Amino acid sequence: MVGPRSATQTSTHCCGWALEIEARRQAPRVDPRLVIGIGFALFAASNFMNITMTNDYAADQLFWPNVVRDVGQALCFAPMSAVATAGIEAENAGSASALFNMMRNLRGAIGIAALQTLLTKREQYHSNVLSQHVTMFQQATRIRLDQLTQYFMNHGVIDRVDATHRVYVAIGKIVQKQAFILAFSDTFYVLGGALIVALLAGLLLEKPDRLDGVGGH
Numbered sequence: 252m253v254g255p256r257s258a259t260q261t262s263t264h265c266c267g268w269a270l271e272i273e274a275r276r277q278a279p280r281v282d283p284r285l286v287i288g289i290g291f292a293l294f295a296a297s298n299f300m301n302i303t304m305t306n307d308y309a310a311d312q313l314f315w316p317n318v319v320r321d322v323g324q325a326l327c328f329a330p331m332s333a334v335a336t337a338g339i340e341a342e343n344a345g346s347a348s349a350l351f352n353m354m355r356n357l358r359g360a361i362g363i364a365a366l367q368t369l370l371t372k373r374e375q376y377h378s379n380v381l382s383q384h385v386t387m388f389q390q391a392t393r394i395r396l397d398q399l400t401q402y403f404m405n406h407g408v409i410d411r412v413d414a415t416h417r418v419y420v421a422i423g424k425i426v427q428k429q430a431f432i433l434a435f436s437d438t439f440y441v442l443g444g445a446l447i448v449a450l451l452a453g454l455l456l457e458k459p460d461r462l463d464g465v466g467g468h
Contacts, residue, residue: 283330290326291450298443373434
């Protein structure tokens with residue numbers, strides 16, 4: 252389920268849709284490979300803008316990457332639809348457009364599943380690496396344990412054993428959070444690299460002889 256969008260998110264997506272409509276109108280006049288290349292470059296850039304994520308990332312830090320991503324997507328989708336259906340006979344245009352949309356949804360589902368798997372694996376990797384550095388042999392860890400134990404005892408936890416247990420749980424959650432942040436950065440990096448490959452592949456497309464219209468979106 253998609254949650255409610257803020258005014259900023261709504262306006263950003265509306266601008267993206269408007270740009271896509273304009274890209275469809277201009278498709279017959281501009282080399283679609285150039286537009287696709289620019290779109291993929293912007294889409295890749297939006298991902299690379301997120302590879303240095305930190306614990307302080309929030310909506311403000313994600314605003315411009317989202318703007319760049321929406322512009323890139325708008326420039327990619329319309330020309331790809333046009334190229335995919337170029338040269339198709341009028342009687343087959345509807346079926347070709349439907350097949351293109353079906354395949355796009357299918358590869359989208361495969362891509363989401365692959366990225367989710369990558370995110371999970373990278374989180375496990377980073378969690379394992381970080382956990383190796385959070386041990387009782389580290390003075391910083393012992394100091395932090397004592398500080399958090401005292402914090403919990405000052406805030407209503409009477410039993411020191413219970414307070415220590417809460418500290419272990421809290422530190423575990425901190426490690427997991429940091430591991431997820433690093434995993435998201437890795438995922439954005441891989442996605443950006445994949446889009447660079449898609450950009451190069453798009454430039455190798457054959458230029459259509461004519462683009463009378465664009466495929467359905």
